[in-house]
Amino acid sequence: MRSTQLFSKTLREDPAEAETASHRLMLRAGMISQVAAGVYTSLPLALRAMRKIEAIIRKEMDASGGQEVRMPSLQPVEIWRETGREAGFGDNLFRLKDRRLRDMVLAPTHEEVVTSLARSNISSYRDLPSMVYQIQTKFRDEPRPRAGLIRVREFDMKDAYSFDADEESLDITYRKMLEAYNTIFARCGLPTLAVEADSGAIGGKDSHEFILPAESGEDTILTCSNCGYAANAERARSQKPPMKLEPEGDLDLVETQGIETIQALAEFLKIPSSKTLKAVFYMADGEMVLITIRGDLEVNEIKLKNLLHAKELRLATPEESQAAGLTPGYTSPIGKNNVRLVGDDSINLGNNFAVGGNKPGYHYVNANFPRDFAVETVGDIALAEDGHGCPVCGTSLTTVRGIEVGHVFKLGTYFTETLKANFLDAQGQQRPIIMGCYGIGVGRLLAGAIEQNHDDKGIIFPAPIAPYEVHLLSLNPQDPEVGSAAEELYSRLERAGYEVLYDDRTESAGVKFNDADLLGLPVRLVVSGRNIKQGAVEAKRRQDAEGSLVPLNEVELALAKLLA
């Protein structure tokens, strides 16, 4: 491709709206163009990179026994009602009406349709296991699209769905997919971390996310450098900092006028925050729940939601707390019987806690569980944090920020049961098919790749997903000698099958070098008067500081080395 013909242009200045590196660079490089919040046009350079990612994905999915299909985005709302996910997705679901005023949705994912498909195509254990996948557009009305292609409302996703007869078979499929995913990301030149993840409201046993480490990422991961444990903070378990047990003291009420936060309480009483218990008020499916957790820990709402089997969970409003007789800053579970009481298991780690006095201006000291208060349920509902112990080996956990680029889960039989996708087993019994699903965000992976691979001058594309392999610059194409040498080299490389972006513009050398750095193609070839005099071109990899002169007739040899 000649630069003079390329549809998009680079920008000399940073677009004002873009703060995240990948967003800024993709706009400047002329890869994407915004249409609305979270809605983008992919220009030729971005599309080529995405096609390369897709090709890698297809190859691995096919190799794992997947068969490509194409399901529609436009779907009747009824199947979403059947599975309960019309409500589940809520406002994230794009809705529209057709001309007969029937309710339709733009699909955010395809479990409903694929399960219906399985119902009509799979009837016997002989049809299992099997897997279909597609690379197709998803629509999700995200509350807050952000950072260019990182979080958008319309995006391409590879989604695969597996069908198995039993759990053992699903295990095999699942492990095969974990491997395929590792291969895909490795082949894209992108190191990812497979981490344990929350499987969401639908349930299912195992779930892993593939995280691309990046500072700008939205996910927080806890990892153990010793045993390799890695989990999303949403569900990570941890060994909470232990506290020495003391001889139990007598429960006592002390005056603490104006002391309303854990921090103030700890300072006032000259004790660590881990010697306090804090009370947090939630509404779980409309019911007030009082959470008690050690003062140095935070509530993990996802863990809490899972523990309570709640559909909807949110913090209680001040009015709701008031109505339940809970005094902000001074509440404890002691003597409470008008609300549900739930405790984090940290209430067992330590004793003689300071807790709210249940009247303004007072706190109890030496509160002990279960001597002084009861709770309906005790469970792990605390957020795992940097420095906590690894749940497997006890080593101190560290946190990493990252971008979720893939997610795999064992779905089990939720969809096949509600949509009655059964098969006949060898004994002639009807049983629900067991499903797994596996997604990769193509555009997000591209953005993540740039997030991870750039410097202050621009993108540094991993070779396997670069829009072109070679950036051929002709400095001063007006010069007949340079011009014809560059033209010859260009057509020679094209014929040899290289993907070349040929900067044939009559721009100054500086402009061309800067644009080449911005686009970040793996190898840059420079044809100039001074190189040609020596019968050579300069070859330089984007990530290297210096290039080297290569004789004209050895360019292919050099490229083979530099692109390896």
Next chain:
RNA sequence: CGGGGUAUGGCGCAGCCCGGUAGCGCGCUAAGAUGGGGUCUUAGAGGCCCUCGGUUCGAAUCCGAGUACCCCGACCA
């Protein structure tokens, strides 16, 4: 949904406080010079100043109501 911010040629911005019919840089067009890190000169083209309403002889500018986009949060009492 809550908070903050922005909206003026393709991009980045000034002008607004103090109302008088729009300007700068980049990019674009043309010509010439230059030719290894955003080079220089000259001449041009390009704007319902987000929308609607109001005030006024007159509104990019003042007032009101919208809309869009960006950022933060959606979490501890």
